[in-house]
Amino acid sequence: MKQFILIAAMVASFLNILAAQSAEMSDITQARSPSVAADSEKNIHVVFEGYAKGSDIREILYSKSSDMTHTWTPPLNISRTVGVSTVPSVAVENSGAIDVVWRDTTSGELHPDIYFTRSADGGRTWTKALDISHTTGICREPAIATGLDNSIHVVWVDTRPRDGRPDIFYSYSIDGITWSACESISPTPGISSEPTIVACNDGVVHCAWLDTSSGEERPDIFYTRKVSNLWTRPIDVSNSPRISDHPWLACGAKGKIFLCWSDNSQKLNAADIWCVIGKNGRFAKPINISDTPGVSSQPIVVADRTDRMAVVWSDTSLKRSKPDIFARASTDNGEDFSNVLYVTKTTDISKHPTAVLVGTKMIVVWEEVTGFISMLKATTVNLHSIATGPVDQVDPTIHRVNR
Numbered sequence: 047m048k049q050f051i052l053i054a055a056m057v058a059s060f061l062n063i064l065a066a067q068s069a070e071m072s073d074i075t076q077a078r079s080p081s082v083a084a085d086s087e088k089n090i091h092v093v094f095e096g097y098a099k100g101s102d103i104r105e106i107l108y109s110k111s112s113d114m115t116h117t118w119t120p121p122l123n124i125s126r127t128v129g130v131s132t133v134p135s136v137a138v139e140n141s142g143a144i145d146v147v148w149r150d151t152t153s154g155e156l157h158p159d160i161y162f163t164r165s166a167d168g169g170r171t172w173t174k175a176l177d178i179s180h181t182t183g184i185c186r187e188p189a190i191a192t193g194l195d196n197s198i199h200v201v202w203v204d205t206r207p208r209d210g211r212p213d214i215f216y217s218y219s220i221d222g223i224t225w226s227a228c229e230s231i232s233p234t235p236g237i238s239s240e241p242t243i244v245a246c247n248d249g250v251v252h253c254a255w256l257d258t259s260s261g262e263e264r265p266d267i268f269y270t271r272k273v274s275n276l277w278t279r280p281i282d283v284s285n286s287p288r289i290s291d292h293p294w295l296a297c298g299a300k301g302k303i304f305l306c307w308s309d310n311s312q313k314l315n316a317a318d319i320w321c322v323i324g325k326n327g328r329f330a331k332p333i334n335i336s337d338t339p340g341v342s343s344q345p346i347v348v349a350d351r352t353d354r355m356a357v358v359w360s361d362t363s364l365k366r367s368k369p370d371i372f373a374r375a376s377t378d379n380g381e382d383f384s385n386v387l388y389v390t391k392t393t394d395i396s397k398h399p400t401a402v403l404v405g406t407k408m409i410v411v412w413e414e415v416t417g418f419i420s421m422l423k424a425t426t427v428n429l430h431s432i433a434t435g436p437v438d439q440v441d442p443t444i445h446r447v448n449r
Contacts, residue, residue: 071390074109074422075121080411083138084402090115090409091169093134093146094422098123106131106148110169115409115424124163124172127152131161135189139196144169145222147188147200153177160188160202164222178217178225181206185215193245198222201231201241201253214241214255216277231270231277234259238268246297247351252324254283254293254305267293267307271327283322283329286311290320291343298349299379301325306335306347306357319345319359323380333437335374338363338386342372350403353379354429358389358399358410371396371412374437375429382434389427390414396423406430 074080077096084090090111098105098121106125109118125131129152136146143166150161152175160179165172179185183206191199197220204215214232219225232238236259243253251272260266260282267284270277284290288311296304303324310317312334319336322329336342340363349355356375364370371389376382390396395415402409408427413420 071423071425072111072115072118074118074411074424075107076419077107077121077422078413078420079133079398080400080413080422081134081136082400082402082409082411083136083144084404084409085138085142085144087142088112088114088404089168090402090404090424091136091138091144092118092411092422092424093124093136093148095132095134096121104130104132106134106146108146108169108172111424114404114407114426118424119169122169124165125150125161125175127161127175129153129158130155133187137190137192137198139192139198140194141166141196142168143196143222145190145192145198147178147190147202149186149188149202150175150177156184157182158185160185160200162200162222173222176223178219179204179215179228181215181228187240189241189243191243191245191251193249193251194247195249196220197245199243199245199251201243201255203239203241204228204230212237212239214238214253216253232257232268232280234268234280236260236265237262240292242293242295244295244297244303246301246303248301252295252297252303254295256291256293257282260285264288266290267305269305269324269329278327284309284320284332288314289317291317292345294346296347296349296355297351298323298355299351299353302349302379304347304349304355304380305329306345308343308345308359316341318342319357321347321357321380335383335437336361336372336386338372340364340366340369343369344398346400348401348403348408349379353377354403354406355380356401356403356408356429358401358408360397360399364388368393368395369397371399371410373401373408373410373427375408375427375432375434377429377432377434383437384432384434387427387432389425390423392423403429
């Protein structure tokens with residue numbers, strides 16, 4: 047309670063500063079479920095669920111900012127199918143091409159598949175939506191990553207094997223036209239869900255997901271990697287006594303990968319965000335990144351090849367029923383971290399954050415819910431002047447960000 051009072055008092059002390067900075071937040075459009083990526087020209091690409099003009103079914107829409115989130119292009123319908131299109135994921139190839147996957151019911155409401163489209167001209171035109179899963183089961187929760195060689199890697203949850211028991215399936219392409227045969231990469235006895243995937247510069251592809259093999263009441267985060275076209279045996283990375291949830295992966299510098307998730311093992315009624323650093327298939331001890339008095343959830347981790355990384359999440363520390371977006375950043379490849387940063391300054395529900403690093407700045411996009419309306423918002427956080435230290439020594443109290 048004392049810590050919570052301290053946080054509230056401190057927030058009040060810099061409320062005017064945050065109010066002055068809130069103009070730097072931009073509205074993208076009325077939508078939900080954002081996914082963001084950036085190209086080498088510093089263009090920010092966002093895809094999301096929404097309604098195209100004249101349509102009453104959900105489509106996948108696309109918008110771009112070429113001025114670091116100040117302005118956005120009008121939403122463009124890129125799914126253009128007869129089905130309901132939801133839960134998109136976007137990645138940008140080294141060539142600059144933009145790749146998007148999503149869940150689509152065109153093949154049947156009871157048997158949705160994973161669809162794919164690609165733009166090779168900066169988002170102006172897109173290929174016809176392609177069904178890449180072709181399953182007799184139920185597909186959901188797609189995630190996409192691209193390799194240094196412009197290869198495209200996609201994972202999703204699929205119920206086709208084992209009498210409808212979900213597994214994580216994988217397929218890849220080198221041109222976005224032809225795709226490898228789908229394969230299950232989670233041969234565990236439990237239920238697999240919430241996959242995340244990255245393809246690092248060394249050619250190794252990494253995947254993590256939520257798995258109930260350790261018990262349906264205490265799911266853990268499992269991990270595998272693809273080396274020389276073979277997937278390793280899955281390992282339990284979180285191995286916690288309570289509930290792990292929402293894994294997310296990122297490739298860092300010097301061969302490191304970062305894997306984060308939410309977990310309530312330390313505080314039963316207030317989950318924290320945990321992060322591990324891995325290399326060559328081995329992981330260090332998990333670090334409690336959030337350590338706030340509220341419920342920390344929906345984490346994502348972003349990293350680049352120049353030692354910068356950050357973890358972003360939704361947190362109820364300041365408003366129990368209306369979470370905000372918090373972050374913690376590192377400028378030395380995860381060795382030290384900043385204080386907890388208060389990214390948003392809003393009065394409503396901030397959730398489903400997604401982020402990307404562009405030089406010394408981090409672009410954060412999230413879903414802001416006011417009543418029954420969901421609006422996508424964006425802001426830019428300057429990581430250049432953030433002071434860092436060992437995570438167990440820096441102040442977990444929430445601090446304003448320097449934009």
